[in-house]
Amino acid sequence: MNIITGKLYFIFSEVLMFWFHLCDFTELVVMGMSVLDISRPTKPISWWEGCKIMGGRDERAGGTWLACTREGKLAFLTNVLELNPVPEAKSRGDLPVRFLESSKSPLEFAEEVAEEADQYNGFNLILTDFCSKAMVYISNRPKGKPVSIEVVSPGIHVLSNARLDSPWHKVRNYQSP
Template sequence: MGILAFKWAAEGEGNNKLTLMMNRDNYVSRVISGASWNSHILSGRCEYNNGTWFAISKRGRVAFLMSVTLIVDDFEPDSGCELYPVKFLESNLSPQEFAEQMVQRDGTRQCGWSYSLIVADMNSNSMVHIRKPDKSQPNFMIQTVPFGVHTLSPFEGLDSMTEPKDVHLKHRFTQMISGLGNNPQPQLEAFARRSMCSPGEGTMFTDRMIIHAVSEGLHLHGTTSTTALLVKHSKEVIVFERFRNNNSVWNEHEFHFYHSE
C-alpha cells in the first residue's frame, strides 16, 4: 500500500500542525480516482468499493491507511479496511472512541485483513493508531500517537526500525520539514516530485511487474499516487496530489481550504 511519513505537532510548535507525505502503491490496473470533494470530504476513491487510503474533511478530521491486504489487491466490494477513513470522517466520535467501537463491532469480521490506520481530529489535538498486524488473527492494537515525526508502514505499523525504506524516508522527511518556512508549498511539492514519485536511486517510487494474487498473470505494480498534506495551526489546509491513471499518465491537483472548529 506504499509508504508514509508525517509530523504531528503540539499547539505552539512552529507554524504547522500536521505535515504528511504519502505514496500509494498498488496494481496500476486497479481504477482509483484522483482526489476530489464529496460533500465535506476530500479523497480519492476506488471504483470497486468506494474505499480510500487518505481522506481529510473541512471539519478538521483526517485519516490515512497502510495495508498489506491492499498491496496484493485483496479487496471486497462492500467492505474492507479502506472504508474506515471515510467512516471516521463522517462520524462524530473522537479518535479513541472510533477505534474502540470499530474493534468491538467489527473485530471478528476482519479475517484476512492486515492494516495500520491513523485517525485524527485537529481541533481536539487527538491522534490514534489502530493496527491489525496479522491477517488470520483478530488481534488489534490501539495507541495514542505522540507528537513528533513518524512513519507508517503496511508491514510494520508505526515507526518501523526494521524496514530500511521507512528509516530512509523518515531521515529525508525530517530534513525536508526542518527547512519549511513561511511559504512551504514549493518545498513540499518539490520533495513529492523528486523523492516520492520519480524513478531513481534513493527515491520512494516503485514500478515492477509481479504476479497478480488473483489472476496469477504478470501485472504492473507500483506507485500510483503521491499525496502531500500541510495543516497549519491557523487551520489553513494545503493538499498536493500527483497521481497516474490507468494509461500511466501523471496528473496533478492542488487544494486549499480552511477547516472549521
C-alpha cells in the same frame, strides 16, 4: 503532486511519513502514499459530491486511503502485506470514510473498529481530529494478536505496510539518524 489545504500538506510517493504537531504553524505534513494495486480504478483527490469529505476515492469499493473534512478530521490507511488475504473481507477503504462521517473522536472510533477488526484483511489506520489535537493509530495485525490501538505522540512518524514506526529498511530510510 502537491495539495495544500489550510494547514495540511500532502506529497505522494512510496512510504507514508508524517510530522504531527511539530510547530505552531503546521498541524501535519504527510509525505508519501503506498499504492499496492495501481491498476485499481480511483478518482483523484477532490471534494466528494454531496459529502463533507475531500480525498481520493476507490471506484471499485467506494472507500479511500487518505481523506479529510472541513471540520478538521483526517484519516489515512495502509494495507498490511499478507500472503493469503481473504477475498470476502470487508473493504478497508470504508474505515476512513466511516470515521470522517462520524461524530466520534479518534479513540472512540478506533475502539469501535477493534470490535470488528477481524472482518478486514490487514490494515494500519491513522485517525486524526485537529480540533482536539488527537491522533490515534490502530492495526489489526499481526494475525492472532489483539488489535493494537495507540495514541500518536507529536513528532515524526513513518507508516509502511508494517506497523507504525516499524524497523523495516524502507522505513529507516525516512527516519532521522
